[in-house]
Amino acid sequence: MDIHIENCNSGNIGNKGRLARWGVNIETTCALCQQGTETIQHSFFECEMTGTIWQQLLHWQGIQRKKLKWQEELAWIQRAAKGRSGGATLCRMTLAAVVYYIWQERNNTIFKQKIRTSASIVRMIIQEIHIRATMFPRLERTITKENWHLDTMEQ
Numbered sequence: 610m611d612i613h614i615e616n617c618n619s620g621n622i623g624n625k626g627r628l629a630r631w632g633v634n635i636e637t638t639c640a641l642c643q644q645g646t647e648t649i650q651h652s653f654f655e656c657e658m659t660g661t662i663w664q665q666l667l668h669w670q671g672i673q674r675k676k677l678k679w680q681e682e683l684a685w686i687q688r689a690a691k692g693r694s695g696g697a698t699l700c701r702m703t704l705a706a707v708v709y710y711i712w713q714e715r716n717n718t719i720f721k722q723k724i725r726t727s728a729s730i731v732r733m734i735i736q737e738i739h740i741r742a743t744m745f746p747r748l749e750r751t752i753t754k755e756n757w758h759l760d761t762m763e764q
């Protein structure tokens with residue numbers, strides 16, 4: 610599996626960074642956590658918001674450990690996501706969903722001023738994976754084994 614975000618460690622993402630390079634003075638603070646500078650490195654490796662979401666999704670996958678630093682986490686994912694087992698498929702799908710939802714959330718926050726909680730993003734990701742799992746019988750079996758109750762999550 611290729612994880613391309615590993616290869617773009619630096620550089621601003623999106624329009625804000627580009628405008629800033631042209632001398633247009635626009636904040637490049639991360640829209641998700643309002644703390645770090647918004648770079649690829651920050652959004653996918655350091656951001657509190659991404660970290661919280663990933664931690665909850667690890668637990669959802671039945672992986673009971675604290676999240677690692679992102680570089681270590683990516684190395685772990687590359688091992689865990691190999692193969693055709695239900696668990697490996699779930700891991701790949703979860704990672705893809707996190708990257709997609711974080712990007713979408715970042716855009717929503719900037720352009721629509723809509724802010725969602727990490728819990729509601731986790732809930733959306735899990736719901737989407739449940740829907741997708743119906744197309745992959747092996748994955749569906751893995752997911753039904755997961756001891757996760759959507760209803761108990763706070764909004």
Ligand SMILES: [Zn+2]
Nearest residue numbers: 639641642656
């Ligand atoms: Zn951030």
